[in-house]
Structure formats: C-alpha cells, structure tokens
Amino acid sequence: MSRHTLSNISLALVFLMLATGCQPMQPFYFHEDGDLSHYVDVSTDIEYPDVEEPKLDEVSQAQRPLSVKNMDNYEVWDLSLEEATRITMCNSQVMRQLGGRVLTNAPETISRTLINSSAITTTYDPALVETGNGQSYASSFDGIGVESALAEFDAQLDSSLLWQKNDNPVNFDPSSFGSFLAQDFQQDIGNLNVGLTKKTADGSTFRLSHSTNYDSNNNGNRQTPSDWETNFEAFFDVPLFQGRGAQYNRIAGHHSFEQYSANSPNSFDGVMIARIRTDQTLADFEGGIRNLMRDVEQAYWELYFAYRDLEARKQGLESSRATWARVNQLFLNGARGGSADRKAQAEAQFFQFRAQVEEALTNLFRAESRLRYIMGLSVSDGRLIRPSDEPTMARVDFDWAATSTEAMARRVEIRKQKWQIKRRELELIAARNHLLPRLDAVGRYRWLGAGDELINHDADPAASGRFAEGTSAFESLTSGDFQEWELGLQLSVPIGYRRQLNGVRHVQLLLARERALLQDLELEVSHQLGDSIRDIDYNYQVTQTRFNGKVAAEREVQAVALSESKGIVSLDLLLDAQRRQAEAESAYYRSLVDYNLSILEVHYRKGSLLDYNGVYLAEGTWPGKAHFDALRRARQRDASMYLDYGFTRPNVMSRGPVSQSLGTPQGMPYEGEVMEGPMMYEGEFQGEEVPMSEPTPAAPQDEWGASDTGASLQPAGAVQPAGYPSTASSPERVSQASYQMPAPQASITYATAQPATTQPTKTPQPMTGRSDEGQTHYPTTATPQNPGTGWNAQR
Numbered sequence: 001m002s003r004h005t006l007s008n009i010s011l012a013l014v015f016l017m018l019a020t021g022c023q024p025m026q027p028f029y030f031h032e033d034g035d036l037s038h039y040v041d042v043s044t045d046i047e048y049p050d051v052e053e054p055k056l057d058e059v060s061q062a063q064r065p066l067s068v069k070n071m072d073n074y075e076v077w078d079l080s081l082e083e084a085t086r087i088t089m090c091n092s093q094v095m096r097q098l099g100g101r102v103l104t105n106a107p108e109t110i111s112r113t114l115i116n117s118s119a120i121t122t123t124y125d126p127a128l129v130e131t132g133n134g135q136s137y138a139s140s141f142d143g144i145g146v147e148s149a150l151a152e153f154d155a156q157l158d159s160s161l162l163w164q165k166n167d168n169p170v171n172f173d174p175s176s177f178g179s180f181l182a183q184d185f186q187q188d189i190g191n192l193n194v195g196l197t198k199k200t201a202d203g204s205t206f207r208l209s210h211s212t213n214y215d216s217n218n219n220g221n222r223q224t225p226s227d228w229e230t231n232f233e234a235f236f237d238v239p240l241f242q243g244r245g246a247q248y249n250r251i252a253g254h255h256s257f258e259q260y261s262a263n264s265p266n267s268f269d270g271v272m273i274a275r276i277r278t279d280q281t282l283a284d285f286e287g288g289i290r291n292l293m294r295d296v297e298q299a300y301w302e303l304y305f306a307y308r309d310l311e312a313r314k315q316g317l318e319s320s321r322a323t324w325a326r327v328n329q330l331f332l333n334g335a336r337g338g339s340a341d342r343k344a345q346a347e348a349q350f351f352q353f354r355a356q357v358e359e360a361l362t363n364l365f366r367a368e369s370r371l372r373y374i375m376g377l378s379v380s381d382g383r384l385i386r387p388s389d390e391p392t393m394a395r396v397d398f399d400w401a402a403t404s405t406e407a408m409a410r411r412v413e414i415r416k417q418k419w420q421i422k423r424r425e426l427e428l429i430a431a432r433n434h435l436l437p438r439l440d441a442v443g444r445y446r447w448l449g450a451g452d453e454l455i456n457h458d459a460d461p462a463a464s465g466r467f468a469e470g471t472s473a474f475e476s477l478t479s480g481d482f483q484e485w486e487l488g489l490q491l492s493v494p495i496g497y498r499r500q501l502n503g504v505r506h507v508q509l510l511l512a513r514e515r516a517l518l519q520d521l522e523l524e525v526s527h528q529l530g531d532s533i534r535d536i537d538y539n540y541q542v543t544q545t546r547f548n549g550k551v552a553a554e555r556e557v558q559a560v561a562l563s564e565s566k567g568i569v570s571l572d573l574l575l576d577a578q579r580r581q582a583e584a585e586s587a588y589y590r591s592l593v594d595y596n597l598s599i600l601e602v603h604y605r606k607g608s609l610l611d612y613n614g615v616y617l618a619e620g621t622w623p624g625k626a627h628f629d630a631l632r633r634a635r636q637r638d639a640s641m642y643l644d645y646g647f648t649r650p651n652v653m654s655r656g657p658v659s660q661s662l663g664t665p666q667g668m669p670y671e672g673e674v675m676e677g678p679m680m681y682e683g684e685f686q687g688e689e690v691p692m693s694e695p696t697p698a699a700p701q702d703e704w705g706a707s708d709t710g711a712s713l714q715p716a717g718a719v720q721p722a723g724y725p726s727t728a729s730s731p732e733r734v735s736q737a738s739y740q741m742p743a744p745q746a747s748i749t750y751a752t753a754q755p756a757t758t759q760p761t762k763t764p765q766p767m768t769g770r771s772d773e774g775q776t777h778y779p780t781t782a783t784p785q786n787p788g789t790g791w792n793a794q795r
Contacts, residue, residue, distance in 0.1 A: 058378035065380045066365045068358055077383040081300050084375060085613055088296050091376025095121040095288035098295045098370055121288025129281040134269070146278060149271035152254055155198045164189040166217075182218045188226075190214035199254050201246040207235040212454065212473075228454040228473040233446040237490075241436040252430040260438040261492035263499060268427045272653065276423045279654075283416035286617060290412065290604065292374070293613050297600050299371040301593045304387040306364040308589035313360045316582030317353040319557070323574065324350045342571045349575045353582070391596040395540060398533055403606055407529050408522055410607030415658070417518045422653055424511040431507045434500040437493045444486040449477025525605070532601040539595035546588040553577070553584040616660050 064070055125141075132145035166187040174183060195209035211233070216226035238244075243255045253270040324346040330338025368385050372378070408414060451471035466476065476482070494500065560577045563569045603612040610616065622630075 058376065058381075061381070062378040063380040063382055065369065066384065068361055071361075071365075074382055074384045077385050078388040079385050081297065081387070081389045082614070084300055084371065085293065085296055085615065087377070088292065088375045089615065092292060093123045095292045096295075096374055096376070097291060098299060098374055119284075121284060123285075126278065126281050126285050130278050132274075132277075143277055144269040144274050146271055146274045149253065149269065149274040153199050153201060153249075155196060157194075157196050159194045160191070162189075162191045164191075182220065185217065185219070187215070187217035189216075201249055203239045203243045203245065203249050203254065205235075205237040205256070207233075209233045209235070214454075223467045224452050224469055227450060227452060227467050229448070229450045230454065230473045230477055231446050231448040232477070233444060235444045236442065238441045240439045240441060242433055242438040245433075248430055248433045251426045252433075257438060257440050257490055257492065263494055265499065265503070266430075266434070268430050270430075272426055273423060276419050276426075276653075280416050280419050283412050283419070286610070287412040287416075289615065289617065290607075290609050293609055293615060294600065294604050295374050296371075297613065298597060299367070299374050300387055300389075301391065301596055303364070303367040303371050303385065304389075304391065305589055305593040306360070306367040307386065308593075309586045310357065310360040310364050312582050312585035312589070313353060313357045315585065316578055317350070317357050319578045319581070320346065320350040320353045320575070323571075323578070327571065337567065337571075345571055345575060349578070353579075356582075391592050392599070393543075393592070396536060396599050398536075398602060400533065403533070403602070404526060404529060406608065407525055407606035411525050411605075412607060414518070414521060414525065417514065417521055421511065421514045421518060424507060424514050426653070428504070428507045428511055431500075431504045434503060435497060437491065440490045442486075442488055442490055444484075446484040447477055447480070448482040448484065449473045449475070449479075450482075451476050529602070529605045532598060532605045535598040536595070536602060539591060539598045543588070543591040543595050546584065546591045550581075550584040550588045553581040557581045611660060 066074060128141040129143065130145045131147065132141050132143045133148045134142060134144050164187075166185065166189070168185055170181060170183055170185045172181045172183055190213070192212040193209065194211075195207055197205065197207045199205050210231070212228065212230040214226065214228055218225065237257065239257070242260060243249070243257075249255075249270060250272045251270045252266050252268045252273075255266045259266065324343075327338060327343050327346045330336070331340065331343045332338070369379060371385055372380075450466055451473040452467055452469050453472055455474050456470060456472040557574075557577045560569060560574045564571060564574045600609070600612075603609040
C-alpha cells in the first residue's frame, strides 16, 4: 500500500473520530436479547439478613398493656421481693438496665466508667474472654485468653512430603568432559521432613527433626542413578539474658531471637496477662449482676409507692366526692351552705382529685411495666404485680470506720482497678527485661546416613562405596560414621536501646496513671458511701416528720369538717385540708420508700448488695466429660516429675478467692470485733405500737434536738375510702390489715457472716373498689408473704 493511500486513510479516521465527539458509547453485541432483569442500578441497598431466630414467649405472647382504658381483665399477682429477685436471675442472660431513674448527688467520675452502666453485660462474657484467641477483631473479646496463651508453649509438630520432576536442557559441551553432565537433564526428587518443636516456660526452644531425601538423575558422574540421604537432628536455643525466665515468658509470651534482632515489639499477652483479663471480666460480670439487683429492688419499691400514692389519691377523691355530694344536696334543697360558688368549688376539687387518681393509676402501670422488664417478663400477661413485702421501719445505722474499710475491700471497681495495677506492674517487669542484650546459646547435633536404598536388610557389606548398589541409608545412619555438631552464641544488641527505653518509660507512666486512678477512685467511693449514709439519717428523720404531718393532716380534716358543718369556717378551708391530707399520705410513703432505698444504696456503695439480697456467684455445672478430663490431667501431673524453675518462678499476684459473704472485707485480713450495723441509740424511738383508733403524735419538746424522733413510724390502721365496697368480710380482717412495727431490737447486723433477717410485718389487705358511676376500677396495696432464703446466680 502506497504512502499516499495510508495518508488518506489516516485523515478519514481522524475525521470520523472528530465527527462523533468525545462521548461514551455502548458496545454492540450480536446475541443481545434485551433482557436486563439481572441489572442492578445501585451499588448499596438496605437489605434484611437471612436470619430466623425463635422469639421469646414473653414477646410473641404478650398481651395489650394495662392502661386507664384497658384495666378490666387482670389477676392480681402478689409478689415478694425475694421472688422478684429469683425470677430476675433466672431470666437474665443479658443484664437489663432501666437507665437514669434515680438521681444522686454522689460523685461518679471513675466508678461509672470502670463498671460502665451503659455497657451490655451478659452471662457469656467471662467465658468469651477465657476462650479468646485474638481473632475477634474490633471486639471487646479480641484479646488472648488463658488457654490460648498457654497454647504458645504446646509442642508443635511440623511435617512435609514433596515430590518433584525436573526435565530441562543444559548448556554443556559433551566433547570436553564426556558424559560427566547430561545435556538433557532429567531428575526425580523426593523430600520428607518431620519436626517436633517445644517452647519451654523459661524461654528456651528445643527441636527434634528428621529429614529423608531421594535423588535420581541421569548425570554420568554418579555411582548409581539414584540415592537416599537421611538424618536426625537435635537443636536447642536458650536465652541467657533478654527473654530468659518463666516470669517474663508468662507475662509477655515467648519472644524469639529473630523477633528481637528485627527490633520488633513484643505485645505483652502472656498467660498472666490473660489471667488478669479474665479476673477483670469477672469483676465486670459481678458489677452487672450488682446493678441488676439494684434496679430490681428500686423498681420493686417504686411500684410499692405507686400503689400507696394511688391509695392516697383515692382517699382524697372519695373525701372530695362526699363533700361535693353534701354541698350539692344543700344546693338542691336551697339550704344554708348550698350556694353555687361552694358547689363549684367542691366540684372542681373532685375533678382535680380524679385527674390525680388517673395520673397515679397510669404511673402504677408504668412502674409495674418497669419491674416486668427488669424481671424479663412480658409487657402484660393478664396479671398485675402487687408487692407483698413491706418496707422496713426500723432505725438502721452503720459504723463508719468498719463500713468504709469494707467498701475499700469489697467494691468491684476498686478490685478491678487493682487488677489493672497488677497488670501494669507485670508489664513493667517484662519491659525492663528488654533492656538486656539478647544473648542466646545455640547448639545442634546431627546424625547422617546415605545409600542406594533407604532400607535394605540384605545389603552386601563387601560393596565398595557408600552409594554402591544395594547399600542402605538407615544402615549407614545407625553405624554412626557420619555425625555433625554445632555450638555457639548469638548476640543482638540495639544501639542506644531507644525503643526499649521508651517502652519502659511508657509502662511506668501507665502504672503511675493507674495508681492515681486508684487513689482518686477510693476517694470517690468514700464520698459515695458518705452521701448514702447521710441519706439514711435524713430519710429516717423525714419519714418520722412526715408521719407526724400525716397524723396532723388527718386531725385537721376532722376538725375543719366539724367546723365547716357548723358554719364556722368556709368550704375552701375544708377542701384545702382534704388536699393536704392526700399529699401528706403520699409524702409519708414517699419518704418511707426513700428510706429503704437509702439502705439499699449503702449496701450498693460498700459492695455488699448481692449478699444483702442473697445472691451469690458460682461457676455453672460442668459436664461429666470435663470432670473426667480434669481428673486425668490431675493424675498425669501427680505422676510427672516436678521441675523447679528456681529464681525465675513468678511472684504472687493474687490473694486467693473473694469472700461473697458479709463480714470480713474481702482481699484483706480483718481483726477485731464484728461490725454491728444498724443499732438503736439510747433514748431513740423503740417501735411502740400505736392504737388504731388514734395515731400518736410526737411529744412536744421545748427545742429541737437529736432525741426529737417524733411519733411511731406506722399508720393508724387500714383506711377504707368512702363509697368503695370493703374487701374485709369481718372486723377481724380489718384488724389484721393494720401495720405493726417489728419488735424492738438491740441491733440489726449487716456485717456478719449471715445476712440480716427481716422481721415479718403485717400488711393491709388489698382494697379494690369501683366508683359509684361504674367508671373506674383501681388496684391497691400489697398482701404479706414471708421472706425466704437466698440462691445462687450461676454463669
């Protein structure tokens, strides 16, 4: 083709390219049918995972929740606090939390983050940390567990079996050396390697290996076309300075000479660090159970108060109903005291109380739902939980010195932080070991053998040459004619030790930080404990004061009602007195519940809440195979030879199991008398029973003092609202429904080996009623149930 023709074609192609422009074009396909159903025009879409898990019966069979509109069909479930705790423990693989409900002024800068109240704690967490293998990335369980750390010292078996065929030309002139080398080289090679490596606790490495090689080729310089070579080798590598000792290897794990010479850092994840991580996870688990028990008891007593508050509002509603009905009758008869303004005041008071009753009823349903959630029950199952236990009214006092000592020893956050300090101390030991030069003593001994065959029992001993036909490689090996050995030292020293010195300084700063956190944490715990003990005294005093206010409000209503009926005072004074009576009734039970919650808070702050509620942590039951294996390992260890590592043996890092019972603080010896917790002071209220007909007010005193404890902390008796049908079928049942104080006690012990027992108290019978208009049906108070014993919480 001429140059002119090529130029014309090039110009035509350039013209076509410019005519089409720079725009993308779809390709052309001959077999395209136009079906693009497989085409997806988005790269990311919201999809649902292919997972089908069974739902809990509490979810799939839940009924419509109770409300002011739906409260006709239900059964009352009288539930004790102990039973609520037991059900919660049985239904709590995940430690549920109610969130921010109880406000406190106590400082929680460190303890809130050590045992994170927002983190999810489950019964699987300790086992997950124990079985960690470092493969769960971006997870709180991605560390090395104890078994995985021990596995680093397990014997390792390595083997390989390879066969190779070579067939290639060789650039060789046969005229120069004859058939010394083949121009068309053909070769069969076989290789077998077997080795057993063991890393010991003091950092040494031992290895036994065996190698067998087969070679068959067509080179002319060989006595026989094929031959076998076999050898056995023993090797050792013992660190003399850096990396030596059981203590270092149990803290940091094994660190080889090659790793050190490459200046690669060694992450401290030995068996002792793994053990500390497990103990810290157990502390987290215990803290989760503790928080769960706190929420259960708080929800239980809040539900109790919701019943009492509802009852107080109902009493005010019935009082206002009676007043409205009386004034309305006077208005209809045109009698004195039946003016329109008085009628309107009474009617407004009635509807105000009715709104309060509806609000209190809704709050009761909400409180009952919160208790159901923390117990792991469905939102509604046709039953309405009603607390059957009564809050304690006995005076409780804690010895500050003994309680503070116990808190410093039993708080989970302090124990976890001490484990963190122990971890930093061990890491500092390992970091200082890296300041030593790496000097290893190494040695190798090898036995070799070679022959025409690998094994030949009929080999000719008169054959000349090691590779003569019929010779045996193993026979040559066992003869001991060929032995090799190697012995020497390996040294690696980083000039300046920059990385190592920086690592030591870093761990020193970490240790100083953890110690500062521990000191501030102990200060925080001390303040928390002080606030909770202060709240006990405050709530007890306020409960007495509000009980006196409740008694005074009842007397005021009686006196004002009598004066109003005689026309001495106006109706608004009576309405105000009735409102104050309802508020005083509710405020009394609010302070009584707060008093019991403050006792709960003291046990929470000093670390004895689980024992206070009879909950103890224990490992779950092992299967029979696990017991069998453990017994076999114990017998194997008993029959083995004891190796004393001498000065390289690790130091003590634990003080033994933690005591879960009240009394001697865990983790430290305690000498002296057992702390007597709540005590009755001389001259204090001793729990005298008040006559049911008339409550006893506080005796008048000239001035306020420490002995001014007010009246008895007990109601005057069961009050049946006017207009509601009584549930008591006889006067005896009404008598049984009254409250009584526990018998006077010299002390109530919380710090001995046995949990304090609760005096059984009498509880009012349930009062249910319906308004005369048939619109509202209100659940009310609790029935008694004797407390039982504790149980074990298993993981």
